[in-house]
Amino acid sequence: MKEKIVIIGGVAGGASAAARLRRLSEECEIKIFERGDYISYANCGLPYHIGGAIPDRRALLLQTPQRMKERYNVDVKVHHEVTQILPQEKKVKIRDLTSGQEFFESYDKLVIATGSSPIVPPIPGIDLPGIFQVWTVPDTDRIKEYLAEHPIKRAAVIGGGFIGLEMAENLHALGLDVSIVEMADQVMAPLDYEMAKLLHSNIQKNNVSLLLGDGVKEFQKTQEGLRIVLASGAALETDMVILAIGVRPNSKIAADAGIALNARGGIIVDAGMRTGIQDIFAVGDVVEVEDFVDGERTMIPLAGPANKQGRLAADNLLGAREEYAGTQGTSIAKVFDLCAAATGHNEKQLQKQGKIKGKDYDTVMIVQNSHATYYPGAKQMFLKLIYEMDTGRLLGGQAVGSDGVDKRIDALSIAMRFGGGVDDLTRLEIAYAPPFASAKDAVNMLGFVAQNARRGLVKFVPWNITETKEENMVLLDVRTPGEYAEFRIPGAVNIPLDELRSRLGELEREKHYVVICAVGVRAYLAARILSNNAFPQVSIYPGGMTYYRAIQ
Amino acid sequence: MKEKIVIIGGVAGGASAAARLRRLSEECEIKIFERGDYISYANCGLPYHIGGAIPDRRALLLQTPQRMKERYNVDVKVHHEVTQILPQEKKVKIRDLTSGQEFFESYDKLVIATGSSPIVPPIPGIDLPGIFQVWTVPDTDRIKEYLAEHPIKRAAVIGGGFIGLEMAENLHALGLDVSIVEMADQVMAPLDYEMAKLLHSNIQKNNVSLLLGDGVKEFQKTQEGLRIVLASGAALETDMVILAIGVRPNSKIAADAGIALNARGGIIVDAGMRTGIQDIFAVGDVVEVEDFVDGERTMIPLAGPANKQGRLAADNLLGAREEYAGTQGTSIAKVFDLCAAATGHNEKQLQKQGKIKGKDYDTVMIVQNSHATYYPGAKQMFLKLIYEMDTGRLLGGQAVGSDGVDKRIDALSIAMRFGGGVDDLTRLEIAYAPPFASAKDAVNMLGFVAQNARRGLVKFVPWNITETKEENMVLLDVRTPGEYAEFRIPGAVNIPLDELRSRLGELEREKHYVVICAVGVRAYLAARILSNNAFPQVSIYPGGMTYYRAIQ
Ligand SMILES: Cc1cc2nc3c(=O)[nH]c(=O)nc-3n(C[C@H](O)[C@H](O)[C@H](O)COP(=O)(O)OP(=O)(O)OC[C@H]3O[C@@H](n4cnc5c(N)ncnc54)[C@H](O)[C@@H]3O)c2cc1C
Ligand SMILES: Cc1cc2nc3c(=O)[nH]c(=O)nc-3n(C[C@H](O)[C@H](O)[C@H](O)COP(=O)(O)OP(=O)(O)OC[C@H]3O[C@@H](n4cnc5c(N)ncnc54)[C@H](O)[C@@H]3O)c2cc1C
Ligand SMILES: CC(C)(COP(=O)(O)OP(=O)(O)OC[C@H]1O[C@@H](n2cnc3c(N)ncnc32)[C@H](O)[C@@H]1OP(=O)(O)O)[C@@H](O)C(=O)NCCC(=O)NCCS
């Protein structure tokens, strides 16, 4: 008897599961029900199609129902929504969205790959024309149509997550005057505030206006377009709105069937992607996963995990005993001239868990080059590392820069995947030739610096010390007089590094010297000279003037 | 009493050790003796200075003796060669190469960081003008001078290692007609032959002539320039020669002092970079290191290891007990349009050790894209993975392509560093957004494919099966008729993948079907259909027509 496998949802997780299933077996019958118009499409490419970087719409459609039939002998029904799961009878109830008819389909094994949907909050005016979300191909078509039909000048993006930022970039690329509204005090939640600040200033340098710490109270139709009334009372005039404020799992049919969900509506699965009910598997955005860093349960809606879980579930559907090993949440986004990436936990998360910096965990932030500086084209990037205080185990990494950021975050992500620590980073062999890396590459440097911090050789002040200034603190700028003259932090005292040894007499042992240079290396050298000369309170300003200036 | 540390050699290992020493202590006295004209220079940048990519010569000089004094309080003497080490007396004998005078310098601790020197074989005519090596800044100056003074048209590079290839590229960039002569049957020894073949054809497409499997017998002066007489009897007319056939460690003074060397002249050190003699450390190209992959002793002359060893030795010189954890030999080079990179062991090495493919180790080779294909600019790359048969442990990786190769080799290098295996690769989280990677990224795919191979789901034939053809073999091309019509391997039979299920009747169970498509994915799907339909002998041609055509 042929085993019959029914898959609900035909995009990342669902289509991957189907393809893998067929490769494993010619025997089973595979059916996909997809309520949307398309299967196997490149969700992640949608913003770039809107902006024109991906001009050909067909490039987004990786598989069609017809090709899925020809190639994989998988039956796909689009416009078919599964409205009910009947685990007792091993059936699903389906509504043909074209005809409106309902029918049942039996299954031996079921895969729920229903993904998530964008949150559409019940804000007054939310249904006004000109307000869009970006989730599916038809969403994209609608936006492109609207842009084609209305010669608009302004757009507002609600939400500063990666989809919001990608949309802001792409609408800006079309020549629109773009505003971003974000409720939190920063964009890109995976980053900590001081890293996100680098994006803030870059977004603004690109003439995109950024409204942080403010939410939408109401959308209003005006003579010329739309007005967004904000919680603060301010108002923003625009012609079009993109809503990208987050997602929630499409788990209602699962819940109705008695499948256990977590508090956020994520389907609870075991490591084999099995739900609580026999023969029902779930994968992708709709499931709760193990947080790789701390073993807690979490939701991480990303394409890589969805695809991998789809493959793994397929193996297990046919009897294998593969285990999904948790998600770190490694992610990346191109944001105007910059690229921002992160892996693992950030400080905000750790602090929410009650962890204390300097006790439970510590961080370093450095500025490094994408490759050897003497080879043309090297670009500076900012790297942040978070590690466990006791053990040095890596907890998370963040990177912002215009080049080479992806590979450094991947390096951290992989080191973390193996439970690596600070010392491991010092040993990684990053392939080095001048066009590609440095002999002691950026990730090695993160390791060296963190190793030094752990050994007490170096101490960093918080990035905002220049604002919060302690009483006893002296900001010691060790750059050359020329650099100092050109631009300096108010109140900073200048002793060039190369004169420091001979001018130690000018310093007072009671003071806390916060040393600053261009990126941090000279500051570190100066700090070592001071510490080795028994100055008791010496720290360095992380990222130096490069960071300080980048966030102005 | 101030401890006095003497360092012999002031470039990668030596300068790094000095800098780190000073950061650890203001107390010790640090002296560097360097026989050359410069310290702390970017050896690795020299070819690019010659070619003009690094126009400013000063960019190559990372530190000068004067700045080393000012910044690190390190005394540097250039043009000073250490001619003898007297361990009994804890002294070194030094010749001032300017004055010719000799003197002694005492030490408490000594660091040998003398590096390696290019091999200059005793070939007749080797001393003719116009024959150069590329190792130091003065070497580079000489080459640039020669090029400026002689309006030459042709250059020959002897040696197809990374320095030879970088030189070929840079001389070609200057408009010269370049030939490469290499004794082995391939360039870039870290790659296996089939991967190097990708470079061969690309080098030739760049109009650089490549003479493989031939060595130099003699250099002759001719009316117009130089003649290179080859071992094969052939001759090559040129105007200039770059010798880059390998290096040997500068270990004579160590040997003379009774420090134990290995058979290849490398100084034997323990994991703390200590030589066999008390208080004498050695780092960099001159030392033997542990091969990270198998724990054997080996020589790996690369900048990353030299720099890291210099830092680590400095720690240990001052009493720490750090251990160097071995070298994998991760390396990379830009070679015309391509970039070639490798980590760990290659098949040639494994076979030299008596290891057998299919018994001790196995390999997979796949074609992948640098990022999501639907986002513009994705470039194909060839990735090879070598893993232990029993355990799946990674033994080595190789990559050739025009973009994204560095980050994939780094991923493999890091996974290897943690003792990772095939299954681990499937779990790596490579930061994914369309401009950077794929949802199931190239390194995940390597893992999937190798996992399938280990589970018997897929089998590959050797790349050269098209030349060696077995009797019973049928080359089954599953591309579309259009693709097949455009270009095919002679003798290949065409059944498009999407018709295969319905045309199984045309196939014979006794045959060995070697399935081929454009890159390997359709071939794999076809192979699965055949295997799942109980065809007993099914394999796929690795890298498909993309590989086949790239090596033509
Ligand atoms: C604009 C955009 C950009 C993105 N960029 C990135 C990125 O750069 N990197 C990254 O990692 N991730 C990105 N993502 C997220 C990524 O696309 C998702 O994590 C991934 O697609 C989730 O896969 P899934 O299979 O769980 O769900 P989906 O791919 O969303 O597929 C679920 C499907 O199930 C269907 N469905 C739901 N309920 C039913 C039902 N009852 N009956 C039938 N069908 C149903 C839905 O219509 C949907 O097509 C992006 C997403 C969007 C929208
Ligand atoms: C052209 C070129 C390109 C390269 N490209 C790369 C690359 O892309 N990636 C990579 O990883 N590696 C590359 N390398 C190799 C890398 O430069 C070396 O591995 C590294 O410099 C070794 O460091 P070291 O300190 O051991 O030796 P070196 O950096 O060579 O320094 C040794 C120094 O010791 C001096 N010395 C020797 N004997 C004595 C003595 N008796 N007394 C006083 N001084 C002495 C020498 O003059 C020399 O300056 C390249 C090398 C060259 C030449
Ligand atoms: C299109 C889609 C159905 C393809 O899924 P897929 O067939 O699993 O993926 P691929 O086409 O990349 O093929 C990968 C398979 O080929 C194998 N493979 C890849 N290269 C190979 C080679 N050179 N030789 C042999 N096998 C190879 C892999 O091992 C893998 O097979 P496995 O899973 O059985 O191990 C699915 O990816 C999809 O729907 N994507 C769009 C939706 C989406 O992901 N959206 C979010 C991101 S924008």
Ligand SMILES: CC(C)(COP(=O)(O)OP(=O)(O)OC[C@H]1O[C@@H](n2cnc3c(N)ncnc32)[C@H](O)[C@@H]1OP(=O)(O)O)[C@@H](O)C(=O)NCCC(=O)NCCS
């Ligand atoms: C120039 C040279 C002397 C510099 O050596 P170095 O001082 O060890 O290296 P850097 O200048 O990159 O500084 C690195 C130090 O700064 C620290 N550092 C880097 N960024 C930092 C930051 N933002 N904050 C604090 N410390 C930082 C690192 O931890 C490291 O210190 P440590 O070794 O004490 O841990 C040496 O690299 C050299 O001679 N290079 C040329 C030769 C060569 O390498 N050739 C082969 C390759 S072409």
